[in-house]
Amino acid sequence: MTKNSKKFIMSIDQGTTGSTVILVDQVGSLVAKATIDYRQIYPHAGWVEHNPEDIWQSVENAAFACMKQAQASADEILTIGITNQRETVVAFRKSTGEPLYNAIVWQCRRTSKMCDQLRKKWSAKIKNKTGLVLDPYFSATKMRWLIENVPAVRQAQKEGDLAFGNIDTYLMWKLSDKKIFATDVSNASRTMLMNLKTTSWDAELMKLFKVSVDCLPEIKSSSGLFGYTAKQKFIKEGTPITGVAGDQQAALFGQTCFSEGESKCTFGTGSFILMNTGHKALKSKAGCLTTVAWRLGNGKTQYALEGGAFICGAAVGWLRDGLGLIEKSSDVEVLAQQVESADGVEFVPALTGLGAPYWNAEARGEITGLTRGSTRAHIARATLEAMALQNADILLAMQKDLKKKMKRLRVDGGASMNNLLMQLQSDYIQTAVDRPVQVETTAIGAAYLAGLGIGHWKNLDEIRKIWKKDSEFRPQQNARMVAKRRVSWTKAIKKSQITK
Secondary structure (H helix, E strand, C coil): CCCCCCCEEEEEEECCCEEEEEEECCCCCEEEEEEEECCCECCCCCCCEECHHHHHHHHHHHHHHHHHHHCCCHHHEEEEEEEECCCCEEEEECCCCCECCCEECCCCCCCHHHHHHHHHHHHHHHHHHHCCCCCCCCHHHHHHHHHHHCHHHHHHHHCCCEEEECHHHHHHHHHCCCCCCEEEHHHHCCCCCEECCCCEECHHHHHHCCCCHHHCCEEECCEEEEEECCCCCCCCCCCEEEEEEEHHHHHHHHCCCCCCCCEEEEECCCEEEEEEEECCCCCCCCCCEEEEEEECCCCCEEEEEEEEECCCHHHHHHHHHCCCCCCCCCHHHHHHCCCCCCCCCEEECCECEECCCCCECCCCCEEECCCCCCCHHHHHHHHHHHHHHHHHHHHHHHHHHHCCCCCEEEEECHHHHCHHHHHHHHHHHCCEEEEECCCCHHHHHHHHHHHHHCCCCCCHHHHHCCCCEEEEECCCCCHHHHHHHHHHHHHHHHHHCCCC
16 A cells, blocks of 8 residues: 555545535544534425535535644645535536525425426436436436526526536535536436436437536546645645545445445435446336446446435434424434334335335325324334335345345445444345444545545555444344335335325
């Protein structure tokens, strides 16, 4: 392994509710971490926005706090990696970097009607070209909405001064003082504008969504030189940025799932499962997405199957903030353990529609099966069971596509520290679940990509040796018990999709 006088890799993990910055040392260990939350904006029912300046300020503050915690200087930073909430779109002026509207967040459902109008003619073609389903989740419909509904965006496009970017693009633009206008191939694959075969922007889709190519960033490999920083509060001028990936792909990389068939599930605001399919873009017939995993310096693109549940950890947040059933999120495990089962209570957390494998933007959350004997504990238990069951739905779909059963699942994210949830997950997929020592695998993955991109680590084998297992969960329920449990869950899922 190459040694360098500089000590740390900085990794910026720009998430849905906050920004985390970590420092990783030369052997890949986490040295310092700081997180700064920022405002969530809900202008109308189903709409979700972020102020881009809030995002940038949270990154600045988290980076500054992380450096202070490690007592590190800007001279000690070898390189920067970036990972980000995907699909979220920022429109800004190229000339000034001025945001033209709030960032439209991946959870936002404002383009549901647009998707409905396009679905009959375009659904199959979009799936074939991009590996994605026609859904408000992805970036392209958000871009078209901005062009059609925001005069400042239209004017900037008319003047040739409009830039569209996912959050990785916006951060690199800010970090470099307008010198880097780029994205990586994994983020580009989530826009619904990139052709999976060519890994280039698709002319037909750009025309459909009214986006001109000069508005879009250059697509680069996930590991390699993107450019250099300008002087910032927390970093010196000329620091290289050498690793970028969407948050879920970064987590797959951080879990060292480098081989075909290896899978991970990140338990965050939503839950996201990726299964590495190697250099083949496997077309899903079971409701999963085909996406780019990453492209390294060798130029070979690796692909993955993906399935996401829009609400996972956010369901616990809703119990806390919306219903007041718990004081803090970690209380849910203790409360759920007060009962041995949910006793017929079902909670379908379709609070922003259903993702894979159902893809129903109009589905709504529901709690059913309540009796006079139902308590807070039953609802808490039903919530954890729902989080595990919706992931099981996705994994079963992936196994159907891959035509084989996976051997184990690696987990990460905040809720992966919930032992009851991890045991339920193992039970419902009838597969071993491995939790690593380091559950910040999203930020770690970006650090690995950056370290690889600057030559600090020479190959994937060096990185694979860094990963360490903390806990293993094995199925305690038999297949017959799980099948019986799934019958009730399936009925509840069907009910949630009945709309007037």
